[in-house]
Amino acid sequence: MAGSIYGTLLTMTTWGESHGKGVGVVLDGCPAGLSLCEKDIQPYLDRRRPGQSAYTTKRQEKDQVELLSGVFEGRTTGAPISMLVRNEDQHTADYLALKDVYRPGHADYTFDAKYGFRDYRGGGRSSARETIARVAAGAVAAKLLQTLHISVQAYAAAIGPVQMDRNRFDPDEIFRNPFCLPDAKAAGLAESFVSGCIEQKDSAGGIVECVADGLPAGLGEPVFHKLDACLGKALFSIGAVKGVEIGDGFLAAAATGRTHNDAFVSDGKTIRKKTNHSGGVLGGISDHSRLIVRAAFKPTPSIASEQETVNRDRENVRLSIHGRHDPLVVPRAVVVVEAMTAFTLADLLLQNMSSRMEYIQQIYASMQ
Amino acid sequence: MAGSIYGTLLTMTTWGESHGKGVGVVLDGCPAGLSLCEKDIQPYLDRRRPGQSAYTTKRQEKDQVELLSGVFEGRTTGAPISMLVRNEDQHTADYLALKDVYRPGHADYTFDAKYGFRDYRGGGRSSARETIARVAAGAVAAKLLQTLHISVQAYAAAIGPVQMDRNRFDPDEIFRNPFCLPDAKAAGLAESFVSGCIEQKDSAGGIVECVADGLPAGLGEPVFHKLDACLGKALFSIGAVKGVEIGDGFLAAAATGRTHNDAFVSDGKTIRKKTNHSGGVLGGISDHSRLIVRAAFKPTPSIASEQETVNRDRENVRLSIHGRHDPLVVPRAVVVVEAMTAFTLADLLLQNMSSRMEYIQQIYASMQ
Amino acid sequence: MAGSIYGTLLTMTTWGESHGKGVGVVLDGCPAGLSLCEKDIQPYLDRRRPGQSAYTTKRQEKDQVELLSGVFEGRTTGAPISMLVRNEDQHTADYLALKDVYRPGHADYTFDAKYGFRDYRGGGRSSARETIARVAAGAVAAKLLQTLHISVQAYAAAIGPVQMDRNRFDPDEIFRNPFCLPDAKAAGLAESFVSGCIEQKDSAGGIVECVADGLPAGLGEPVFHKLDACLGKALFSIGAVKGVEIGDGFLAAAATGRTHNDAFVSDGKTIRKKTNHSGGVLGGISDHSRLIVRAAFKPTPSIASEQETVNRDRENVRLSIHGRHDPLVVPRAVVVVEAMTAFTLADLLLQNMSSRMEYIQQIYASMQ
């Protein structure tokens, strides 16, 4: 597998470069009979679309998805679902100056080192445009999960050093401010912080949190395909992610067993946990409580300030990056985290179908 | 893939339960011609063996590895390498009392939810004994990397709230104190902290850091099999890990581009980075600088203090866990992190062999 | 993996239905630096294009390939190569009558049984149009092999009961007659046979043979990914194939060891075999002699004669299939067999890159 395929039973194969003809994805393994149309997918793409605020890139791309296969009379057929978004509004000229220069914090140097040369236009394959494909596939996975009453929701938990306050958590606020922060006051502070960064030709990072509700206990395959391990890979595979946490995450390292363990309680019928330090995963398997994951994004490496770097001829040069870059990636990355989480959950949910002989007997008995 | 297979070209398939006949691993895809014998593997197992200090479990297990296949006249043949460690010193009686109880922070409840029942003896498949198999496979991968002058080294970066001080970093110290801390002063503080935990029938967590030196630029497959994504999965697949970071990790979220970007410099021949906030990975591909990853481990969930929980009959019960448990897992987890990192690097190194036509032409030209 | 992904290091993910928007393929894992453009691919598609003789379907489809990604300045970049062929000239109305009927010998009944419903237009996903995607991917693989001086060539070995005579083998003849037979006399007999079938509203099958020359010894991964096992899967995955042979194939079952064994001989430098009953494979690994595989195709199931069958309501009905069907699939299947063989060989060739430590040391030494 050369890197552009993700998943085991539900798979996405993505393709495309920033300044090529387009980007796309083939989703294979979607069960037959899921109601699906382009209108299920486009809203997800609209959430990652650029040009929506002063704090993201000014590029104008419609990113209109075309559903090419796998759906017949409004339902998935079990065949691969191919989706295509044509590229538009590419300013390739912006990148000619960068042709031979290795931008700090970017993949220019490593792609050259790996492949011998690279498509330098807009980052080529390492461009954030690649995430369009993930979002389209994630939208299908989210639809599948909704059918089973499982919801997935991501939002910004921090913009640079500005953290949301959980006491002010307001889910509607996520869609109201340009940062996808669920806390209006934090959004105000973030605005000042990011404006300051822009003024100083600098950029910001942040943290995206994602929760899933309604998950049955049992998802995740011990030992190597644990739910948290799969999510870890899913989120680290998004460009600019430098850390991933589940539940209490790094705080757990400093806690003790007495405070960190989540006590089980029962009302005689249902088992639940009194706390959720685990973030919904025990032994790599979903534990029926809310799933909580977090991903740390580094600041956008493209900045207008002058930087030291080198070129292909191994000469030291100075570089200021101009163009239409996001001063912070978090607002547009929120839906990418949500998509990767939804896709991972849906894949594990399909894998779990064959975990018990009784499930298999139940289905095959009904089949004859 | 049902969860016990890891890797793409270099694969390990692990098996075994805590109180079954043993644990083992089949390593497939190891190139032919690597010098290998049991003496290359045993020292790694000895590092994770229990009973080595007051701060780990008092169980006495020799964990002697038997190399069953894949090696002939001292060299790997290209055939699968099967390794077996028989179980000894199991006190199954310790677990009879836990047969129907769901221990907080453990996988008891989730295994029952997933599979309908479970091997309750010593945690069964979710026992930390499973990591013996990973360490054995990792030892082979480390040998392969050494042949290419790549070294991998893990150590404790924090024990509970006690963090190492990078100014006091001493690599020899790692093997001197019972915590694998590379900082003697921190080791002293950790001793007090963990002793306190034990006295209070409590347990501790911590952070393991792992570095790799000598890596060529180019390892990691964009988009989904990025070096950091593969490491994220590798480390999150270790039980008790709640967070993973690369380079600056979560600190990067609060930084700005100007301070986070690593400037490239050249001496006309070699390109290097002035700083290493990225932790050795750019765009998911190794950048020729030191690789730095960290994993946060939660405190051991087995504690002697009384806890609230439920049993299989969905009754609320109270539980104090007695037995021979590690009050903290970090010292024995250090070599597991090292093993998983080495294995992941070796696998990506093999995958990278077919990244360029010129490599392929070079090998096949020599073959005729 | 839900069925539409093929390969290990070199992978193709195909998508599309007969009467949907188009068919396509994403080829991932192609090494960087291979010279490639649409002109390398189109001639392969032209060979499977319908409407080229009286003995294949009269549909007129240009099947023009669009290369969407993965190539920059005329060379592959290591990124996925997406290729798209839009559908044209679909007569969906032809299929409305077949909406609820299960055509004998077709996948109508089994798709309904598996998925609960189906895209009935032109066979949907089970249409032979799906092979366009394989041919496009195979063309890239063939280009890769040519760079290493490996050639792959398929042709018809039998049309119905008419078999080619190896004494009259003429490679140029393959492209001269409408059956791709390398034997002009057999082509004449085939013409009579197929004309008779058409007259009687009947259809014909045949055998496709494929040879590869220039293969180094060493391709194929024991035990399960043997060269012959991978080819077996590759060819059986083509619709209508009912048998696959390597070398002497089924004749070997009746032979004895003395006649079947191929003696090795040496000129002091090169080892070769005096005969090639093995068909170029020993122990699942290429043996440096010509690779020879054969696939048996059943007669086209769509025939104009009246047949007994049933419909979705489980009623017995009578059916005559009209439309523009190939009276035999072999001529258009020849290039599909060639494509699947080339792709399989290229994938195993990449996998073989990491079979020996010395290859790895050679590449990584040159890398630093």
Added chain:
Amino acid sequence: MAGSIYGTLLTMTTWGESHGKGVGVVLDGCPAGLSLCEKDIQPYLDRRRPGQSAYTTKRQEKDQVELLSGVFEGRTTGAPISMLVRNEDQHTADYLALKDVYRPGHADYTFDAKYGFRDYRGGGRSSARETIARVAAGAVAAKLLQTLHISVQAYAAAIGPVQMDRNRFDPDEIFRNPFCLPDAKAAGLAESFVSGCIEQKDSAGGIVECVADGLPAGLGEPVFHKLDACLGKALFSIGAVKGVEIGDGFLAAAATGRTHNDAFVSDGKTIRKKTNHSGGVLGGISDHSRLIVRAAFKPTPSIASEQETVNRDRENVRLSIHGRHDPLVVPRAVVVVEAMTAFTLADLLLQNMSSRMEYIQQIYASMQ
């Protein structure tokens, strides 16, 4: 995947050499709750055990299986099932003479070409002893299928040129004669033929047929993981197989659509086929009728007659192979074919669990 792992959801990883410490298999992905013990597996191994007649090797090996993991209180737990068979009665001295010689028809030359050297003792990894692992894994799969009322049965269809007569088919006869022929008269003829081969220091091949009854319609994943494609790979991966057929196989190539198509008929409730030329597969998916596959085995390459060959120094030499070899492999290969077929069916059966949204909704509804 380096070649020793087979399957997608149900996987077997095999290991071991002929003259190493033993052979074994790790079966991962078996659903929890299947009743299983060593007594379910040993009878399958006993069927492939040598020394049972004058027509197979005289080696005496008990091939006693040890079940090492994955079963608790008589049921599978969902954890990997590791099985081990220690080697005994190895006469390594028999092979010292063959150390530097390439036996015709064997993998000696190709292993050397691929890996640079080889474990020459008894064929090493390419020995037929490797199939012990497959048979053990196949026994578990067969148990799983039996639970669902699916049976799999293999037998010899031909020994050398002696073919069974379908009119004399007697299932009990399979276990009565040393050739596993279901036709007593053919068994008598086979006895003469094979005795003649032995006298002339020659060897024989044959054909194994395998049928499965009780299969639901729907197994097999279009496009690349068709039921027949998966079986093709499964059977070609067995050493010495040179051809595989489904249903009418190569005869289909010479048939016409009118005679080859299987008419569907219905009694108002159940759909069945009047004939079964397809062998139980349509469009790569099981069609609810009997599955029929056949594999052609070449004659044993180890013969006592003198043969021409070469050695590692590229010198021409003459060779007579002495030792305890099977004069024909078919009788012991029958259970291997059965095992690989059962395993492949069980894997596809698990994959089919997620083919429809309604199955998924049914299981997850029952889960909450």
